[in-house]
Amino acid sequence: MPIEMKQVNFLYQAGTPMEVHVLTDVNLKIEKGEFIGIIGHTGSGKSTLIQHLNGLLRASSGQVLMDGEDIFADGYDRRKLRGRVGLVFQYPEHQLFETDVLTDVCFGPKNQGFSKEEAEKKARAALDMVGLPESFYQRSPFELSGGQKRRVAIAGVLAMEPDYLILDEPTAGLDPGGRDEILGVLKDLHKKQGIAVILVSHSMEDVAQTVERIIVVQNGHIAYDAPPREVFRHYKELESYGLSAPQVTYIAHALREKGIPVDPDVTTVEEAKQSILHALSGKGGSVC
Amino acid sequence: MGHRDCPLVLFLRKVVESMGIVRTAKLVYEYIRKDENDKVTEISRAVDGVDMDIREGEFVAVLGRNGSGKSTIAKHLNALLQPTGGTVWIREMDTRDEDLIWDIRQTAGMVFQNPDNQIISSVVEEDVGFGPENMGIPSEEIWKRVDESLQAVGMAAYRKRSPNRLSGGQKQRVAIAGVMAMRPRCIVLDEPTAMLDPVGRREVIKTVRELNRKEGITVILITHYMEETVDADRILVVDAGKVKMEGTPKEVFSQVERLRELHLGVPQVTELAYELRKEGLPLPEGILTIQELVDELCRLK
Incomplete structure (x- = not known):
């Protein structure tokens, strides 16, 4: 729905x-x-x-x-709504505050009224989803790398099962x-x-x-x-x-202007690569 | 013959001029954690023996993963941090000399990531004038500098506006103008575009490049956006507090795999060229611009 x-x-x-x-x-x-x-x-x-x-x-x-x-x-019930629609703000790691990773992620479900055991189960599942193994649970969130901290913060929202x-x-x-x-x-x-x-x-x-x-x-x-x-x-x-487009989109347009018939709508490196290889393989060729 | 023309003085002056505007020798910085009894519980080395020599007028980009020590190095360049080992000189001024701290900060200005934390006044021109005013410069001269600085960053039309109503890129340009008004020889920018939208990012990088080319300002740019560094004279890659790679953008971005190992990347156009090479297309290494790649591909046709 x-x-x-x-x-x-x-x-x-x-x-x-x-x-x-x-x-x-x-x-x-x-x-x-x-x-x-x-x-x-x-x-x-x-x-x-x-x-x-x-x-x-x-x-x-x-x-x-x-x-x-x-x-x-x-x-x-807007409180329940906020559990279903989780919002992760900018720089969410600034909102980490507990002394260890697992406790921090438990905060959301506990706040939703779940017991300690249930909250912990949800927190473990959430940490698993963001790829943080058990060896991280007891560590301080502040000692982690930028990407890891952010994964903890995202897990904090995921634990509410949105x-x-x-x-x-x-x-x-x-x-x-x-x-x-x-x-x-x-x-x-x-x-x-x-x-x-x-x-x-x-x-x-x-x-x-x-x-x-x-x-x-x-x-x-x-x-x-x-x-x-x-x-x-x-x-x-x-x-x-x-705004702008990805760099590869500009490359595709520049190549077309030079008469190389690549797909003008490529947006990723992989798509651009395939399209350029295809165009250079001789189909529909023309001269620069 | 006055002593100013004495050969030794002339020689020494030449030596000083030939030395870099920013130099570090075996720079070390350790974060020291203490418990409530002042006993040291942990020492972590953020900067580990960095030697740098940056010439006046150079545009140097610094890359490195989160936590690599690059921001810690940057904070040494205008004496926000003092080395725990080794030495930093800004135009031959040792940053540990407290009497020189204001001269050092006027020589090497700093711009940070979040524009909102750097703006203090409710009118753009007053914000830009804050630095020189603080330096005790006469007001006529301040206004002259404010004019010139706002011109230099392309924000002259906004001088009477409130900074709060500006876009992120415009705010960041005002912050740069504020540094320029102190007439520095060098600007250190620590991820100035991290919070900006694409056009804001482009505006800021263009401004920085122009200050470097037209005004000869030495630029040290720290960034996580690889494509912002393709015009640099030199790139330093920092990891675990050490300089791990150094070279022109072409040299550095030719090493795609090595950069990935260091949690970094290459501009998207470089990545595409790299992937095409792997498929057997005879493209040179280290393609950095769309134009270069298009020209090379046209040659293959």
């Missing part, structure tokens, strides 16, 4: 001279099990948008529906190895656990190689909502929005 946003508008400081229209008529449907990337420049409204999905912000008008139910209706996992720039500040580590974890969560992953990112390369659907937020509107190949086709518009 999906999360839906229907004609959602959001205004900051409504009714004052400082009023800012942050979201305008947003319509969106996210099904269980999807893998979505949200891109948009700083201040485009994407963080505001994701905070509507678990009820942290309340729409000024319009509705947010979870499985068809209005999450702001009287009597709706159906949807939203992450705000989960790879910011990580080295390339750490970036791959986190993206690998997210791919696994999506594939093996069937969790819907919604990823906010400033890295077009990361988004292109992981998600199935991209939502482009521009000035509080949804400008595009399509698979990566289709979205990055509009790279010129994306640039005017403060």
